[in-house]
Amino acid sequence: MxxxxxAATTKPYSEALDTFMKVNGVYFANPSSIHSFGGRVEKLIAQSRKQIASIMDINEKEVIFTSGGTESNNLGIKGAALQYRNRGKHIITTKIEHPSVSNTMKQLESLGYTVTYLDVNESGVVDPEDVGKAIRPDTILVSIMHVNNEVGSVQPIREIGSLLKKHSRILFHVDGVQAFGKIPVSLQDHHIDLYSISAHKIHGLKGTGMLYVRDGVILSAILSGGEQEGNVRSGTENTGGIVSFAKAMRLYQEESRxxxxxxxxxxxxxxxxxxxxxxxxxxxxxxxxxxxxxxxxxxxxxxxxxxxxxxxxxxxxxxxxxxxxxxxxxxxxxxxxxxxxxxxxxxxxxxxxxxxxxxxxxxxxxxxxxxxxxxxxxxxxxx
The missing domain is CATH 3.90.1150.10 (Aspartate Aminotransferase, domain 1)
Incomplete structure (x- = not known):
């Protein structure tokens, strides 16, 4: 074979599969339970969060676990749009985004938001100057993918981030699902506020992902429930998926080198x-x-x-x-x-x-x- x-999905690492099975077979307690068994499971999640934060050179509390890239994109975009709607309702994106972004934009348009869809050139790359020209007084968010999932064009994320640094009221979301582990990124240097990653694109398991949320950025939750993940993403944590995600990320970074x-x-x-x-x-x-x-x-x-x-x-x-x-x-x-x-x-x-x-x-x-x-x-x- x-x-x-x-780019659709990768074969999981055997180590990630083994970790997933062990965690679900042995550490199956609910991490929100107050007994010691639940505490041990909660500790596993905390260790995974710490490992991922170390790999990405970010703060542990900036790691929000999700069910994958689609949810991370939805949470980043909708969460920001709802939280900062009093600042304005204008969003900037491109015409070549993944459906989890483009369809989210359509939904927000139906709720009264205005979205500017930027053109790309013949190489599938957006011009940072076009981003600057599209900014309005009511712009609250720019969402641009790092690597296009169909043709592989790399967007000028650093340049766009530098441009947006001058507009402190505008958040910068980047869909990094196809980029992580292949294209270098410094979330701080590139002035990125929100960055989406999916485990199953890096030989982890389907059903797990994360959203980087820069410290100080507040998101409205799009799932209401038990206030897990800092009340940003409620729902009983997928402990096996999270721990195997951390392992896959480490192995993937080593393979990348x-x-x-x-x-x-x-x-x-x-x-x-x-x-x-x-x-x-x-x-x-x-x-x-x-x-x-x-x-x-x-x-x-x-x-x-x-x-x-x-x-x-x-x-x-x-x-x-x-x-x-x-x-x-x-x-x-x-x-x-x-x-x-x-x-x-x-x-x-x-x-x-x-x-x-x-x-x-x-x-x-x-x-x-x-x-x-x-x-x-x-x-x-x-x-």
Missing amino acids: IYFDN DSLNKMKDIQRYLRKQLGTMPGVTVHTPQEGSAPHILNFSIEGFKSEVVIHALDQHEVYVSTTSACSSKKSKPSQTLLSMGVGEKLADRAIRVSLSYHNTMEEAERFISLLKQETAQLEKTMRRSR
């Missing part, structure tokens, strides 16, 4: 080989892109046809975001980059992990050439 769909250059080499190889194939257009920018995503189209072949052909060889790639891949619409990200609708409808996304090998990349290219040649023959016979 060749698994090239790691050891394997990032290997991942870059594989991506370069794939880009070079795709460039030799007739009718192939690579949409991922040459410069300023994440090392794990490569998006391309093959003229004359719908993406689903190619994906199903590769599927027969147990080679797994995808079209757009996994959250949008079952929709028939072309990629909004590619359309925003100026890619024509027909070509956008043919887009394929390859996404790597630190576990992929050059041998897998070579096998993928060989099978892609083989299957597209066969599809071309079939199409000629049917004409």
Whole structure:
């Protein structure tokens, strides 16, 4: 099997799975219980929070555990919008955000908020100057993803953060789900107030994530209940998920140091080989892109046809975001980059992990050439 769909989800580390099973089998008490057993479980969560804070170079109380990237994005955006609505109801974002951000914006618009959706250039990158021009007296939040989940373009987060530093009343939320462990980020130096991470993108388990909330930022809770996570995110904590998340984050950071250059080499190889194939257009920018995503189209072949052909060889790639891949619409990200609708409808996304090998990349290219040649023959016979 060749698994090239790691932007959708990653295979959990065996150590993370073992930790999850041990914690749920042995430390199953409710961490909010006042007996000593509950106290031991609560201590496990506190230790995990401390480990994650240390890895990210932030304060422990700035770590809010959630159920994943979607909830982190919703909590950051809605929590800020509701808390600071008396300052204003204007929000700035881009046209290429993940559905957990774009659909949240639509919901806020239905509640009376105004949202400015910024264009991106042909590389899928927003211009910081456009962010500055969009700021109004009633702007309370800017939400921009760090790495685009479809084409891998890296947004100028540092520059935008520096710009917003001059506007102390505006919060800066960054969706870091595709960036963490691949693109360096300093939450303090980049002046980020809210940053979303998901465990299952870094070989943790689905159902766990976190939202960095800068000390001093107040969020309105979007879940009411038992006041867990500092009354920001109520609900009995997913102790097994949280502890395995901390372990996965540590292992992922170690792998990043050891394997990032290997991942870059594989991506370069794939880009070079795709460039030799007739009718192939690579949409991922040459410069300023994440090392794990490569998006391309093959003229004359719908993406689903190619994906199903590769599927027969147990080679797994995808079209757009996994959250949008079952929709028939072309990629909004590619359309925003100026890619024509027909070509956008043919887009394929390859996404790597630190576990992929050059041998897998070579096998993928060989099978892609083989299957597209066969599809071309079939199409000629049917004409």
